[in-house]
Amino acid sequence: MQLIQATRDAVLKPLTMVVGIVERRNTLPILANVLMRKDGERMAFVANDLEVQITTHASFGVGTETAATTVGARKLLDILRALPESGDVRLALDDGKLSVQAGRSRFALQTLAATDYPTVALADQWDASFSMPQKTLRHLFNMVHFAMAQQDIRYYLNGLLFVLEPGHVRTVATDGHRLAHSGAQVEGIDARHDVIIPRKTVHEMQRLLSDDDDAMVRIDVAATQIRFSFDDIEVISKLVEGKFPDFTRVIPTGYTRHFSISREALQASLQRAAILTTDKLKGVRLQLSDHLLRISSSNAEQEEAREEIEVDYANEPLDVAFNVGYLLDVLGNVKASAVRWSVQPDVNASVLMTLPDDDEFKYVVMPMRI
Missing domain, CATH: 3.10.150.10 (DNA Polymerase III, subunit A, domain 2)
Structure with a gap:
């Protein structure tokens, strides 16, 4: 029975959306497969890892019949990706195997019964x-x-x-x-x-x-x-x-010492300072003084990195250390031009990072000892 006839990219699109959750090693072999269901022209692709299930739909089924089977998800994906972009791809079910044809290319893939595929049962009631x-x-x-x-x-x-x-x-x-x-x-x-x-x-x-x-x-x-x-x-x-x-x-309130700093400038300085940290100790030292932020790092080989950035800070000096990875994570994910820091004159106090144009975003980082 012919299931699908469509361009390679048309078949790849829904398949790629579901294959991301398919694990290469599974306790249940059938979970390495993608479930394909045909209901006339309507095709459904389902992947499930017992925690999350993704279903996508597309309208390129052939004929009015209904059918269902499962086939190795990544094998099918790799085959489709390797086929030429031009021309149609045809998928058919024959004697327990899924045949894939495109031009002069032919593949026969082993299938497992769709009835054995463990689909998720929907909740009885939505709250x-x-x-x-x-x-x-x-x-x-x-x-x-x-x-x-x-x-x-x-x-x-x-x-x-x-x-x-x-x-x-x-x-x-x-x-x-x-x-x-x-x-x-x-x-x-x-x-x-x-x-x-x-x-x-x-x-x-x-x-x-x-x-x-x-x-x-x-x-x-x-x-x-x-x-x-x-x-x-x-x-x-x-x-x-x-x-x-x-x-x-956890989110601090009542902090009265604030300063803003360019996200890109801070990110670049921290990336350079991170070069001389070790895998076990990712600490960088931040020293705040009058209108100046000093960033420094060192390692067991007595190597040191020092960076300086001008900031609008005019309070008492502060010397505190942080895991540089935690700081780089937030700077790499927010897209604002500047970030706002709120601090306390206490080396054990967390820092609060916010964005000038987003009142909802708050990022709290605990200090570390180095």
């Missing part, structure tokens, strides 16, 4: 449903994703806190050493809900969401599940169970 611009949601993820923990034993930190409030949405991420917060005004939310979205889901959403001003995404939230529906894509993800730290207690 919240609303829509917002894709661009806004992508921005909220982009502004905090870098602060998520990686493989932390505190599993609730290996994700992003998604806070729904009437008229407002917040995103918060922390690894215990730094915290990033962002937010936006959104209509259609009736009550507060706090959920933790897994790290992998956040990264997939960043990849899939559009920056188009008019493109919208519908979000449905249940007790253990979240669903994003946009364009021809549906992303269903499990939520991380656990109690996220109270971020409102």
